[in-house]
Amino acid sequence: MSPEDFRRHGHAVVDWIADYLGGVETHPVLSRVAPGSIRDALPTSPPTHAESVETMLADLDRVIMPGITHWQSPNFFAYFPCNASGPSILGEMLSAGLGIQGMLWATSPACTELETHVLDWLVEMLDLPTFFRSDGEGGGVIQDTASSATLCALLAARDRATGWRSNEHGLTGGPPLVAYASTEAHSSMEKAMAIAGLGRANLRLVEVDERFAMRPQALAERIAADRADGRLPIFCCANIGSTSSTAIDPLGPIGEVCRREGMWLHVDAAMCGTAALCPEFRWIHKGIEHADSYCFNPHKWMFVNFDCDCFWVRNRADLVRTLSVLPEYLRNEATASGKVVDYRDWQIPLGRRFRALKLWMTIRHYGVAGLQRAIRDHVSWARWFADRVRDDDRFELVVEPPASLVCFRLRSSDDANERMLAALNATGELMLSHTRLEGRYTLRFSVGATLATKGHVERAWRAIESAATGIG
Amino acid sequence: MSPEDFRRHGHAVVDWIADYLGGVETHPVLSRVAPGSIRDALPTSPPTHAESVETMLADLDRVIMPGITHWQSPNFFAYFPCNASGPSILGEMLSAGLGIQGMLWATSPACTELETHVLDWLVEMLDLPTFFRSDGEGGGVIQDTASSATLCALLAARDRATGWRSNEHGLTGGPPLVAYASTEAHSSMEKAMAIAGLGRANLRLVEVDERFAMRPQALAERIAADRADGRLPIFCCANIGSTSSTAIDPLGPIGEVCRREGMWLHVDAAMCGTAALCPEFRWIHKGIEHADSYCFNPHKWMFVNFDCDCFWVRNRADLVRTLSVLPEYLRNEATASGKVVDYRDWQIPLGRRFRALKLWMTIRHYGVAGLQRAIRDHVSWARWFADRVRDDDRFELVVEPPASLVCFRLRSSDDANERMLAALNATGELMLSHTRLEGRYTLRFSVGATLATKGHVERAWRAIESAATGIG
Numbered sequence: 001m002s003p004e005d006f007r008r009h010g011h012a013v014v015d016w017i018a019d020y021l022g023g024v025e026t027h028p029v030l031s032r033v034a035p036g037s038i039r040d041a042l043p044t045s046p047p048t049h050a051e052s053v054e055t056m057l058a059d060l061d062r063v064i065m066p067g068i069t070h071w072q073s074p075n076f077f078a079y080f081p082c083n084a085s086g087p088s089i090l091g092e093m094l095s096a097g098l099g100i101q102g103m104l105w106a107t108s109p110a111c112t113e114l115e116t117h118v119l120d121w122l123v124e125m126l127d128l129p130t131f132f133r134s135d136g137e138g139g140g141v142i143q144d145t146a147s148s149a150t151l152c153a154l155l156a157a158r159d160r161a162t163g164w165r166s167n168e169h170g171l172t173g174g175p176p177l178v179a180y181a182s183t184e185a186h187s188s189m190e191k192a193m194a195i196a197g198l199g200r201a202n203l204r205l206v207e208v209d210e211r212f213a214m215r216p217q218a219l220a221e222r223i224a225a226d227r228a229d230g231r232l233p234i235f236c237c238a239n240i241g242s243t244s245s246t247a248i249d250p251l252g253p254i255g256e257v258c259r260r261e262g263m264w265l266h267v268d269a270a271m272c273g274t275a276a277l278c279p280e281f282r283w284i285h286k287g288i289e290h291a292d293s294y295c296f297n298p299h300k301w302m303f304v305n306f307d308c309d310c311f312w313v314r315n316r317a318d319l320v321r322t323l324s325v326l327p328e329y330l331r332n333e334a335t336a337s338g339k340v341v342d343y344r345d346w347q348i349p350l351g352r353r354f355r356a357l358k359l360w361m362t363i364r365h366y367g368v369a370g371l372q373r374a375i376r377d378h379v380s381w382a383r384w385f386a387d388r389v390r391d392d393d394r395f396e397l398v399v400e401p402p403a404s405l406v407c408f409r410l411r412s413s414d415d416a417n418e419r420m421l422a423a424l425n426a427t428g429e430l431m432l433s434h435t436r437l438e439g440r441y442t443l444r445f446s447v448g449a450t451l452a453t454k455g456h457v458e459r460a461w462r463a464i465e466s467a468a469t470g471i472g
Numbered sequence: 473m474s475p476e477d478f479r480r481h482g483h484a485v486v487d488w489i490a491d492y493l494g495g496v497e498t499h500p501v502l503s504r505v506a507p508g509s510i511r512d513a514l515p516t517s518p519p520t521h522a523e524s525v526e527t528m529l530a531d532l533d534r535v536i537m538p539g540i541t542h543w544q545s546p547n548f549f550a551y552f553p554c555n556a557s558g559p560s561i562l563g564e565m566l567s568a569g570l571g572i573q574g575m576l577w578a579t580s581p582a583c584t585e586l587e588t589h590v591l592d593w594l595v596e597m598l599d600l601p602t603f604f605r606s607d608g609e610g611g612g613v614i615q616d617t618a619s620s621a622t623l624c625a626l627l628a629a630r631d632r633a634t635g636w637r638s639n640e641h642g643l644t645g646g647p648p649l650v651a652y653a654s655t656e657a658h659s660s661m662e663k664a665m666a667i668a669g670l671g672r673a674n675l676r677l678v679e680v681d682e683r684f685a686m687r688p689q690a691l692a693e694r695i696a697a698d699r700a701d702g703r704l705p706i707f708c709c710a711n712i713g714s715t716s717s718t719a720i721d722p723l724g725p726i727g728e729v730c731r732r733e734g735m736w737l738h739v740d741a742a743m744c745g746t747a748a749l750c751p752e753f754r755w756i757h758k759g760i761e762h763a764d765s766y767c768f769n770p771h772k773w774m775f776v777n778f779d780c781d782c783f784w785v786r787n788r789a790d791l792v793r794t795l796s797v798l799p800e801y802l803r804n805e806a807t808a809s810g811k812v813v814d815y816r817d818w819q820i821p822l823g824r825r826f827r828a829l830k831l832w833m834t835i836r837h838y839g840v841a842g843l844q845r846a847i848r849d850h851v852s853w854a855r856w857f858a859d860r861v862r863d864d865d866r867f868e869l870v871v872e873p874p875a876s877l878v879c880f881r882l883r884s885s886d887d888a889n890e891r892m893l894a895a896l897n898a899t900g901e902l903m904l905s906h907t908r909l910e911g912r913y914t915l916r917f918s919v920g921a922t923l924a925t926k927g928h929v930e931r932a933w934r935a936i937e938s939a940a941t942g943i944g
Binding site: 002003004005006009015017033035039045051053056066067068069070071072082085086088089092098100101106107109110111113116118122125144145147159166168169171173186193195196197198200201243244305306322326328329330339349350353361363364366367433 | 475477482483488492505523525532535539556562571577582589594596640649667771777800809820822836838839916
């Protein structure tokens with residue numbers, strides 16, 4: 001495709017996207033297709049000869065769109081948001097158009113330097129400890145997801161604990177290494193244990209309090225028991241915003257335990273870290289000075305389209321020692337000089353896209369004040385929604401919402417709640433998701449879509465009210 | 473940004489990309505900036521208030537572009553290609569615009585089904601064994617990179633070898649597990665060993681023959697020695713296109729060794745797999761019926777912009793058992809029915825973009841015949857270049873090029889070769905990279921940029937000829 005043909009088709013695709021975003025509310029939020037129906041509409045074999053972009057866009061509308069669940073709909077309140085925005089899409093377009101590889105500084109210096117720079121901006125924006133900045137011993141990097149960030153942190157902790165013998169010679173021999181997270185921790189922690197060769201069973205799920213936050217005393221007791229059994233505690237993952245209910249683990253007391261025990265403290269703030277843009281929400285990070293690593297996801301709640309997880313380490317040398325490789329074909333003068341960062345040594349894959357562009361453009365489009373306004377709106381709408389739940393005798397608020405997620409349920413059976421969720425999502429008018437808290441089926445109403453307004457939250461509440469009447 | 477503002481800015485960004493691609497040859501291929509110079513041109517703190525897209529695009533030109541190394545230039549012959557194309561960029565734009573999450577079938581069925589479908593197409597296109605198709609026990613998935621695919625394969629092999637005890641209880645106890653790859657294998661293999669807790673030292677680098685391909689007899693001898701020492705061989709990674717020289721490991725005899733020893737055979741065809749689009753190059757896959765897993769990178773040599781690695785397994789149950797997690801908040805009827813694929817269990821991260829769109833659109837834009845034509849062109853231009861090297865007494869061809877990469881050197885010192893490379897890249901007119909083969913500094917001339925023509929290869933040869941005269 002020539003650059004001029006790309007220009008023509010590119011304009012058509014931009015129009016398609018603008019029309020999609022403008023009309024996203026006309027689609028049922030949750031896709032209604034049955035398993036296999038998309039494939040049934042696709043040809044069994046690939047085309048031998050070239051097809052036109054017009055044909056592809058027609059197929060996109062006809063075949064693909066019925067199988068889309070609309071995460072960008074302002075009526076999407078399920079899971080967590082994945083709130084893309086115009087400037088972010090523009091940044092992703094530019095990244096695709098430039099088509100560069102950022103594995104080394106030398107393979108496109110701007111890709112590395114803009115990333116380091118914007119991650120230093122974010123340390124200031126979130127008021128994170130200055131030791132995470134790149135001008136000391138720390139530094140930040142963009143990962144695809146918090147799952148990968150958590151894995152990288154665990155690997156560095158594993159190797160630090162063994163003096164990098166595990167990295168060089170493997171885990172055979174030595175005491176079993178154990179890690180800790182709350183019973184509400186994200187599933188990626190269990191997955192990381194399996195990947196790192198530490199074993200899922202060596203993850204201790206620590207008891208939580210009535211707000212579903214980790215109990216530091218329980219953590220200390222678990223550690224003592226493990227030490228008594230000859231195991232070596234190496235790592236704790238604290239959640240700032242658990243997936244089920246955005247519970248905020250208390251970093252201060254957890255961090256004190258980790259320091260005393262010589263353990264790595266990783267803070268997974270994938271969802272709620274963004275709240276720290278606003279001074280009034282910075283209490284969530286109290287005690288963060290104990291952290292060895294920290295991550296949050298601009299692709300969840302800061303208007304950057306997936307994927308964009310920001311990950312910082314207190315001591316980059318530990319991470320790089322764990323993940324570095326230097327084959328001859330990647331050697332270059334800049335790397336040898338020690339004056340540059342090579343991000344291939346900060347992540348699992350070798351190659352990397354220019355993701356800093358979309359992050360940079362999104363921050364500049366909103367400005368810090370604009371981002372703060374949006375976050376305050378979302379939190380205030382969630383509080384408004386929680387107040388409606390509290391005021392309605394048919395419902396109970398399962399936990400006070402710390403940020404923009406409301407966990408609630410009908411004062412009825414699990415089955416009634418499950419039926420209500422299915423009925424709501426079947427309308428196509430909105431979408432919620434569920435979890436279990438204290439074993440009970442709980443509905444999750446997560447505010448944060450880019451196109452959402454207070455009006456969408458109000459309409460959602462009315463739909464939920466009337467569904468409750470239907471379920472009786 | 474409203475949909476209408478996005479439309480306006482989106483058109484401007486498409487024009488920027490079209491102008492960029494149309495004028496890419498006006499930039500020096502290799503960026504000339506010094507470490508830190510991009511950061512020096514950026515404001516220390518983030519903006520408080522919103523900035524315009526026009527300002528950002530001006531900064532892109534002024535600050536970022538000098539720090540770009542132009543992988544899309546038709547004069548880029550370094551490393552391996554990363555050949556984006558118009559239809560692929562359009563697909564990436566649509567993926568960003570839709571902004572969906574493909575972690576589960578249920579979170580957007582089209583994302584999963586299109587991916588499964590196009591990976592079945594590719595089994596046919598590359599004439600891979602039918603056991604990789606999704607309608608049997610196997611199946612394919614898009615990974616970010618071959619590094620991640622290799623890691624996933626190694627993890628499944630590790631756990632299969634221990635009956636998944638390593639996954640559940642970690643690697644403590646039991647004999648050391650060892651893996652094998654050639655001395656020319658990609659660095660990701662060493663990194664995967666470190667990540668998986670197996671240890672870099674437990675990767676055996678097997679000797680190669682005069683074409684830099686693994687010697688199966690040497691593999692068998694290494695395995696025998698490890699067994700005699702009480703170690704357990706579990707995995708072999710064969711390269712179809714090594715990074716230094718695109719050496720093709722002989723899958724038939726390697727596969728027979730792996731079968732006999734009960735080892736997992738992973739085939740890393742990241743670079744050269746694409747060649748199998750053409751029947752005349754399918755000899756590279758001879759013996760592939762022994763493979764337990766296979767990957768190749770459409771983002772290298774099949775016109776799909778980074779990231780897009782296609783990865784297949786013979787038995788998806790092994791992979792899923794290794795990587796699955798199922799927290800309550802991800803439970804859903806479709807998953808419970810067993811009728812759908814949930815790709816979160818086929819990869820390291822949880823979240824995933826809609827990458828199948830760009831792969832689908834690229835295949836349809838070119839058609840199979842169009843892709844074959846492009847691959848044949850690239851190989852024939854590389855052969856033409858190799859003939860020039862052979863015909864010029866000042867140069868030697870280090871190895872017969874199996875595909876589109878030519879490895880050559882001046883018949884002179886390593887230092888002279890290094891100086892010639894630096895001089896060539898400093899002109900800004902073209903870019904090559906280097907490696908070491910048999911310990912000697914070797915230049916790599918890699919054909920495959922989307923915009924390259926025979927004329928670019930001819931001009932590159934003239935530039936190299938005259939640089940050789942300069943180095944004398």
